[in-house]
Amino acid sequence: MNIDYIKDYGEVIAFNGAFSLKPKEKSLKKHIKLSNPTDNKVYTNVKELIKKTGLKSGDTISFHHHLRNGDKVVGIILQACEELGINDLKLAISAIFPTHDFLVEYAKKGIITQIDTNYCTGKVANAISRGEFKKVAIFRTHGGRARAIYAGDLEIDVAFIAASATDNAGNINGTMGKNAFGSIGYAMPDADCAKVSVAVSDTIYPYPLSNPSITQDKIDYILMVDEIGDPNGIKSGTTDITKDPIQLKIAKTTANLIDESGLLKDGFSFQTGAGGISLASAHYVKEIMKEKNIKGSFIMGGITAYLVSLYNEGYFNNIFDVQGFDLEALKSLQTNPNHYEVSSSLYANIHTSSPIVNRLDCVVLGATEVDTNFNTNVMTSSNGYIMGGSGGHSDAAAGAKLAIITTNLIRTRKAIVKEKINSITTPGESINALVCEYGIALNDKTLAKTLKNSRLKILDIKDLASIANDICGVCEYEKSNKRIVAVVEYRDGSVIDVIRQV
Amino acid sequence: MRRTLLFIPGNNAGNIQNAGLFGADAIIFDLEDAVSPMQKDSALNLVCNALTMLNYECEKIVRINLEYAKNDILALSKTKINSILIPKAENIEEIKELIKYTKNLNPKIEILLLIETPLGLLNAKELAFLNGVSAICFGAEDYTSEIGARRSESGVEIDFARNYLLNVCKAAKIDAIDTPYTNINDENGLIADTTYIKNLGFDGKLVISPRHIDIIHNCFKPSEKEIIWANQVLNAIKEAELKKSGVISLNGKMIDAPIVSRAKKILKEIL
Numbered sequence: 001m002n003i004d005y006i007k008d009y010g011e012v013i014a015f016n017g018a019f020s021l022k023p024k025e026k027s028l029k030k031h032i033k034l035s036n037p038t039d040n041k042v043y044t045n046v047k048e049l050i051k052k053t054g055l056k057s058g059d060t061i062s063f064h065h066h067l068r069n070g071d072k073v074v075g076i077i078l079q080a081c082e083e084l085g086i087n088d089l090k091l092a093i094s095a096i097f098p099t100h101d102f103l104v105e106y107a108k109k110g111i112i113t114q115i116d117t118n119y120c121t122g123k124v125a126n127a128i129s130r131g132e133f134k135k136v137a138i139f140r141t142h143g144g145r146a147r148a149i150y151a152g153d154l155e156i157d158v159a160f161i162a163a164s165a166t167d168n169a170g171n172i173n174g175t176m177g178k179n180a181f182g183s184i185g186y187a188m189p190d191a192d193c194a195k196v197s198v199a200v201s202d203t204i205y206p207y208p209l210s211n212p213s214i215t216q217d218k219i220d221y222i223l224m225v226d227e228i229g230d231p232n233g234i235k236s237g238t239t240d241i242t243k244d245p246i247q248l249k250i251a252k253t254t255a256n257l258i259d260e261s262g263l264l265k266d267g268f269s270f271q272t273g274a275g276g277i278s279l280a281s282a283h284y285v286k287e288i289m290k291e292k293n294i295k296g297s298f299i300m301g302g303i304t305a306y307l308v309s310l311y312n313e314g315y316f317n318n319i320f321d322v323q324g325f326d327l328e329a330l331k332s333l334q335t336n337p338n339h340y341e342v343s344s345s346l347y348a349n350i351h352t353s354s355p356i357v358n359r360l361d362c363v364v365l366g367a368t369e370v371d372t373n374f375n376t377n378v379m380t381s382s383n384g385y386i387m388g389g390s391g392g393h394s395d396a397a398a399g400a401k402l403a404i405i406t407t408n409l410i411r412t413r414k415a416i417v418k419e420k421i422n423s424i425t426t427p428g429e430s431i432n433a434l435v436c437e438y439g440i441a442l443n444d445k446t447l448a449k450t451l452k453n454s455r456l457k458i459l460d461i462k463d464l465a466s467i468a469n470d471i472c473g474v475c476e477y478e479k480s481n482k483r484i485v486a487v488v489e490y491r492d493g494s495v496i497d498v499i500r501q502v
Numbered sequence: 503m504r505r506t507l508l509f510i511p512g513n514n515a516g517n518i519q520n521a522g523l524f525g526a527d528a529i530i531f532d533l534e535d536a537v538s539p540m541q542k543d544s545a546l547n548l549v550c551n552a553l554t555m556l557n558y559e560c561e562k563i564v565r566i567n568l569e570y571a572k573n574d575i576l577a578l579s580k581t582k583i584n585s586i587l588i589p590k591a592e593n594i595e596e597i598k599e600l601i602k603y604t605k606n607l608n609p610k611i612e613i614l615l616l617i618e619t620p621l622g623l624l625n626a627k628e629l630a631f632l633n634g635v636s637a638i639c640f641g642a643e644d645y646t647s648e649i650g651a652r653r654s655e656s657g658v659e660i661d662f663a664r665n666y667l668l669n670v671c672k673a674a675k676i677d678a679i680d681t682p683y684t685n686i687n688d689e690n691g692l693i694a695d696t697t698y699i700k701n702l703g704f705d706g707k708l709v710i711s712p713r714h715i716d717i718i719h720n721c722f723k724p725s726e727k728e729i730i731w732a733n734q735v736l737n738a739i740k741e742a743e744l745k746k747s748g749v750i751s752l753n754g755k756m757i758d759a760p761i762v763s764r765a766k767k768i769l770k771e772i773l
Contacts, residue, residue: 245712246520410519437523471519471556 003498008114008135009487015496018398018430023151023351023492031195033220042168042204042222046080049223050158053196055081058088059157060116062194064187065095066162066174066323070233073162073200074100076225082111090114090135092154094145094186094344095391098122099233107133116154118142119389128485129385131501137486139379139499142186142322143348143355143395144491149189150345153493159194161187161214162228166201170219171212175334175341177203179229182303182324182333184213188343191218202228213341235326240279241306246437247277250406253456254364254435255284260454261402261447263361264288268296270316271363271396274304274325277406281364282306289315300347300356301363301392303329303339311336320356322347322392348395350491357392357399365393367407367434369421372461374428374443376405377421379488382414384480384502390425394491397430402447409436415468417441417461418475424497425488438467503527503770504637504677505706505722506715507563511536512545518552524712525719528561533574534589535565542567546577553581563587563614571600579607587639591615591629592622601634612636614679618644623663630674637677639708640667643684655691657698668703682708689717696721724768732765 003012013021043049055061061081063074074093081089087110091103094117101123106112114135115128128137140148148154163172164180174184179202191197191214198221199214242248254277258264270285272278283306289296298318299307305328311319312332319339324330332339348357357363368388369377376397381387397403407416417436432444439457441464442448451458482501490496508526510517512533521529531552537545553562565587566574575586586604591597597615604611613634617626618641630638642660646652651659664680671678680699683692696707696718707718724732734752739762742750750757 243713245524248713249523437520 001495001497003484003495006136006484006487006498009138012487013494015427015490015494018427018490019350019492021492021494030193041170041220042224044224046076046223046225047084049198049221050077050080050084050086052221053158053198055086055158055196057086059086060090060092060155062092062156062159062190063094064161064184064190065093065097065119066181066184066186067179067229067234068095068181069097069099070179070230071097071099071162072227072229073160073225075102076200077160078103078106078111082106082109087111088113090116092116092156094142095119095389096121096124097233100124104132110134114138116140117389118145119391120386121388125386129380129499129502131483131485133485136484138489139389139486140489141348141390141394141491142344142392143350143357144390144489144493145186146189146343146345146347146349147351147491147493148489149193150349151351151493156190156194158196158198159187159190160198160200160223161191161219163199163201163214164228165203165205165209166199166222167205167207167209167216168222169207169216170199170222171207171209171214171216172199172201172219173209173211173213175211175213175330176205176209177201179203179227179231179234180330181229181234182330183321183341185322185342185347186344188214189345196220198223200225200228202226241283242276242280246408248280249437250408250435251277251280252284253440254281254404254406255288257404257433257435257440257451257456258285258362258402259288260451260456261362262450263402264292264294266295268294269298269300269359269361270296271299271301271357271360271392271400272307273364273366274302276366278364278366279304279306281406282310286310286315298359300360301396303332305329308332308336308339311339320347348392348399348491350395350398355395355399357395360396360400362402362404363396363400364404364406365397365426367405367416370405370407370417370434370461371421371428372417372419372465374405374431374434374441374461375421375424376426376428376431377423379425379497380423380499382422382475384422384499386486386499390488394426394430397426398491402432403430405431405434407434407436409438409464409468410472413472415465415472415475417464417468419465423488423499427490427496434461434464436464438464503706504561504679505771506709506718507639507679507706508709508712508715509536509565509682512549512564513537513541515548518548519556522556522558522560524715526560526709526712526715527706528563528585529558530563530565530587530708532565534567542570546574550577550581553578553583561585565589565616572603575600575604576607579604579611583611585612585614585636587614587616589616589641590618590622590644592617592619592625594625594628594632597629598632601632605634614639616641617663617667618642619648620645623666626667626670630670630676635674635676637679637705638667638671639679640664640681641708642681657695664699664702664704672703677705678703680704680707682710683714684710686711686713692717693721722771724771728768732768735761735765736769
């Protein structure tokens with residue numbers, strides 16, 4: 001990539017290796033505040049509250065995505081901003097879902113001009129791809145967002161932190177109240193560093209709130225609303241193991257690979273996502289652990305009922321929870337003593353003493369495209385439209401001893417493994433293996449040596465690409481020369497790729 | 503080896519593309535029941551293309567339509583097909599004619615017959631001995647429907663047909679393939695059913711779900727005791743050959759040709 005400067009982003013530091021960028025000496029950017037014992041923090045009028053924060057046009061406002069597709073808080077705040085005539089806002093939100101489709105209208109009106117996020121789907125993703133936002137979007141990793149906030153690269157003027165429970169002093173959590181959602185880990189850096197932090201809640205408890213996840217010294221104001229979210233949209237996990245025979249085959253091969261790698265022994269640590277191949281892989285890993293009587297150390301990732309069941313059945317001793325996907329995850333966080341709520345910085349911030357991802361033995365990840373150097377795209381579809389983002393992908397891949405990409409070789413008549421891909425999210429150097437329905441491709445000489453005499457079907461990744469090409473035909477890309485609509489920032493703050501307008 | 507013969511609908515391109523990935527001993531591309539009359543020609547086209555362009559590392563069988571048998575066979579004979587499965591086999595002269603027609607086009611193609619009617623069962627004794635027939639498969643759903651039986655978990659209503667067909671196949675020295683287990687989600691039922699037919703002497707089973715393949719292969723895996731015994735038999739034979747001894751025994755029991763054949767079959771099943 002040969003770009004030094006991107007308008008509305010700034011100077012570009014090109015990606016040059018997963019651990020090569022040394023952080024500049026920067027002190028933690030905390031804002032000094034004065035509080036008076038008679039101050040009242042609680043507001044019920046959103047416009048009055050916004051005026052009190054001092055929010056103005058051109059500022060950056062932040063949100064977390066723990067309410068997922070049930071979030072109502074972003075809409076409440078932006079409507080008030082519009083009514084107050086505040087525009088040209090940068091929206092720093094940890095993830096965007098279809099429930100946020102209305103943001104496209106705010107972009108058209110010039111109220112939102114820039115998006116800073118880790119993951120984006122729905123109409124907002126399409127609008128960014130088509131260049132409908134005035135300024136370039138910034139995509140970070142979950143750990144990268146925390147890093148950027150603490151380093152001062154992402155300065156937040158007002159953080160609006162949805163909390164399912166609060167007291168009148170601003171002790172908050174996501175585990176109590178009518179719209180409890182679980183861990184509030186993605187909001188912790190925002191609460192630490194924003195110039196002004198506002199808790200937005202629909203349930204107030206007498207002081208002091210038990211088990212606060214973020215404490216009163218970090219919350220300046222509290223906005224009480226009728227509902228912070230829709231519980232049906234908040235739950236997104238599934239406990240059902242897929243019945244798709246191809247996905248099951250990939251998952252079983254993945255579990256066998258983990259077993260044969262030698263890492264699956266007492267003290268094993270594991271991260272996997274929800275649904276599809278990930279959940280089925282966890283299931284087959286469990287079967288092996290059962291057979292060999294192995295007790296793992298911790299599981300991490302988006303926590304689902306299935307991962308909770310692994311803890312409850314004694315396969316793992318601890319859960320690290322930066323976000324939960326369902327009510328079982330919530331229940332476990334409320335009751336299990338070794339189920340820990342962690343911040344996104346503790347989870348994956350590369351510029352700290354030790355994020356938890358560095359302690360991972362194995363992570364199972366997905367992909368929309370993989371090239372023959374194992375560079376992985378989880379950001380765009382093969383037609384160049386944004387349809388996701390790194391989330392924790394690059395973070396966990398870099399930290400884990402064994403990072404496995406699982407994917408169908410061919411999906412809806414299109415090759416997934418190929419010579420060139422549309423966009424790079426996670427560098428191939430962080431990926432140790434790729435598992436698809438045709439077998440395993442390795443990107444790790446030590447692992448290749450370990451597996452030399454195993455019964456696993458190991459192929460060269462170029463052979464996998466050629467199988468896919470034989471069936472689907474070679475996919476030719478016409479790289480767009482249009483304007484850059486999104487910057488893909490690696491977890492260390494360097495730029496690994498850019499997305500151009502479709 | 504024909505432990506698992508997996509049915510793949512002949513009109514589903516995605517399934518056809520992935521058919522070879524599940525580890526079945528054979529794939530049966532189905533042009534018959536799985537394909538509606540309106541799609542027969544396009545399905546035949548799709549299966550012929552797949553059998554020409556794609557590589558499957560297992561036996562490739564096509565279940566043809568009895569109604570359009572010659573048309574199907576003619577098109578398939580030019581592909582990398584291994585075998586043809588003729589459904590509703592019952593008329594001896596008709597089957598003879600189709601075998602002759604197939605062998606004239608491509609002598610390498612093997613014929614499997616699907617017995618799924620009472621008349622077919624009655625004629626199985628002659629059908630099994632026809633030249634070119636390498637296996638008889640049992641289709642219990644159509645069969646029980648025709649005899650008016652109700653399907654049960656124990657399968658008592660198909661005991662006679664199973665045992666009769668098994669005997670016919672063993673007499674003709676061809677493979678005996680059992681009916682598919684139709685409850686896709688009942689793993690325990692599948693294990694019980696497969697163990698039962700394996701103990702009866704069946705060589706394999708028709709399969710309608712890829713998820714059943716590993717389970718059936720596990721059922722067909724010989725036990726540790728059987729493997730030890732089979733190795734002992736083959737070692738005893740080797741020793742006898744070295745000693746040029748005419749009489750071979752193991753633990754005081756005579757070893758004759760069927761015992762050797764059984765031992766070899768067990769060791770083959772480990773692979």
